[in-house]
Amino acid sequence: MTKIPLQFRHNGRDVAIFVDGGTNLLVALRELIGDMTPKFGCGQGGCGTCSVLIDGELHLSCLTLAETVAGRSVETLDGMKQGPNLHPLQRAFADNFAAQCGYCTPGMLMAAKALLDRNPSPSRTEVIEAISGNICRCTGYEPIINAILAAAGGRASA
């Protein structure tokens, strides 16, 4: 089976890899690029922990055929921190105890970033809707919702 050459932008950096036909973006990111931040959860679109931004839009990398991102921009959690500093969302997650086991956290942060990038001051309902495709089995969601609201402007109890 011939390998397919694939080039795209990964967290602002151009990358070039060879993928097998049918390889999903999650496998390409983790196994071929070495970005371990998006996680494999269900492989079915039910859990959201593989969430990444493709051209700024939230997508599930495990359900994305890798070669469909050719020439596009893929953002993962690995690209979120700004130099040595955590992104405000990451800081808010830490401050609000929004991560316990941490497995959902990469997807939660990408879903939250997708929300705040287009809606900098969301309502609580909008936050709940934004992370509705992401499952967390530890926190009961409240700390995550509060963290996103806090990152959006200190309205943690809104």
Next chain:
Amino acid sequence: MAVTVKTFANASEAAGALSSDRSARYLGGGTLVMRALNEGDVSISTIVRAQDQALTRIEASGPRITIGAGVTFARVLAERDLAFLHAPARSIGGPAVRNMGTVGGNLFAPNPYGDFTVALLALDATIAVQGGFGSRDIPIEEFLQGRERQAGTLVLSVSCTRPASSEAFRYRKIARIKPKGGSVITVAAHLPVSGGRIAGARIALGSMAPTQIRARAAERALEGRSLDAATIAAAAAAATEGTSPSDNALGSAWYRREIVGVHLRRLLSGQE
């Protein structure tokens, strides 16, 4: 286990590739086909794609609307002229699934999915498909009845007539997880009114049979009547007729039969 990916510039070439290869599947948004590959479905050896702009076109300005098969639910939600379809589009997945999943793919989504198709069935949609020998329009009911045999054809678009008012089209999905979750049952009703009486009622149900189906007995109970309490009760009582729901993790067949009339009554009475 690699598969061969064939990408075409236009839909008719993709349809040709699809019809000539039984192990080929068309990749739309990926929420069905990539999932099948992740689950190790060895029946798929070829993935067919089309980068045809016609597949992502929305024509929604007139009384008859057409949505390209490759239009995502996020785009349906962004289209003000498709407001009557926002409730079903919003009931699907989380934001990522709505950014990926397409109107055409939803026609093939098995239970407990396929909610948008329930709305399209109530709206008597027409499905434009392209096979190896040209394109044709199929009524949605006929399409769904032969869904297993449609694998070799490519859905190009769906079209339907815009409901006369927001009251004339109603939709409700019952899920255990809110705001997102697979359907316990899904109910959609198109209730055109002529001279104060319902003329051409269509009730569609999801998760009440192997594919989305119409509740014909309930439709008959509504036909030619005004939407009063007695009519609504008669329609609700007839809701299970002809249904054959299954047990799954979200609900039992018994439970689905118990609640379908309740939710149809609430939908018809305009209750939350």
